[in-house]
Amino acid sequence: MSRQSSVINAEDVFANKQEQEWIANAKQGDRSAFNHLYTLHIGRVYALCLRMLSNKEQAEDVSQEVFVQVWLKLEKFRGESKFSTWLHSVATNTVLSHIRKQKNWVQKVFSIEDKPLAEPVGNEIQDLSDMDKHIMRLPEKARLVFVLFAVEGYRHEEIAAKLNIAVGSSKSQFHRARNLLKEWLQHE
């Protein structure tokens, strides 16, 4: 058992070292190294974008934008946190910024109440779980809060700050999302 875990640790250490090397090279402008980082993390970034945006094409566009932002900001990454943590913070902010830009002034000023989609979405995406399809069907605010809290592990205080809402609103949107998901899962 301890032998197995030491093998796993050695693999982790090697992978981490390899990633550090790619980061250092990418900082120097090495696009091939950056491509390795892209390959390593695109799945996780795309999953986040898809769940938050509930739209395949937008999720692809924003995933691209995330990696362009990462390339531009890479110099600022000092390694105090894990690269994946930093990358997810950039990804979350890019998605939220995209959502804000998409809204027209009428939606923004009058804060029109969002409703769940009538039918499950995401059928065109291969290997997407039923749970993911339900998440993508949630109303926008409830979906954003649910993904950030339950899937990505942010605290309600952090979510409230990111979405510019009260902490209580974040909690109630999460509650709403959970109830809708339970209801849909029950009728499967």
Place this chain on the structure above:
Amino acid sequence: MNKPITDQQLQQQIDGLQQDIQPSRDLWAGIELAIEHQHQSAEPKKTTFAPYAWAASVMAAVLLTWMVNKPMQNQQIQLTAVEVIKQQYQTEKNTMLVSFGKPDISKLPEKMQKQFTELQSARESLLMALEDDPENPDLLNLLKWTQSQELSLLEQLYSPKWQTI
């Protein structure tokens, strides 16, 4: 009717979510193109646009905050707050024009052109409403927000087209 889903069952579903989902197309080509584009255009943008725009924005923001927060003693001061917001908009717009040239609104997608027209009309309506009620902080904030949206749309005219790749 099926049995209700418990919190624990829901949590199991969440825990079972896949961490990685692969996009259906290769996104790298677009990213590389955008990086190349950024590389070519980054330097002139940094030297021409950023310092003036930042200085103008900071000055306008400080002035505006002072105008809005200061207890209003007469109408003259409130009218100046509206003027400051208008001036901020004009300064930022002029800086953009100086840096990038005159924008061609028709190059924006149809949806954005519509939004742009709506925003312009909203701005005009707000300015008219402020003439009647110059002390209304909601109207002042709305005007500020509407102008920033217009500027943001204008900025998109200069954005790289890599997103559509």
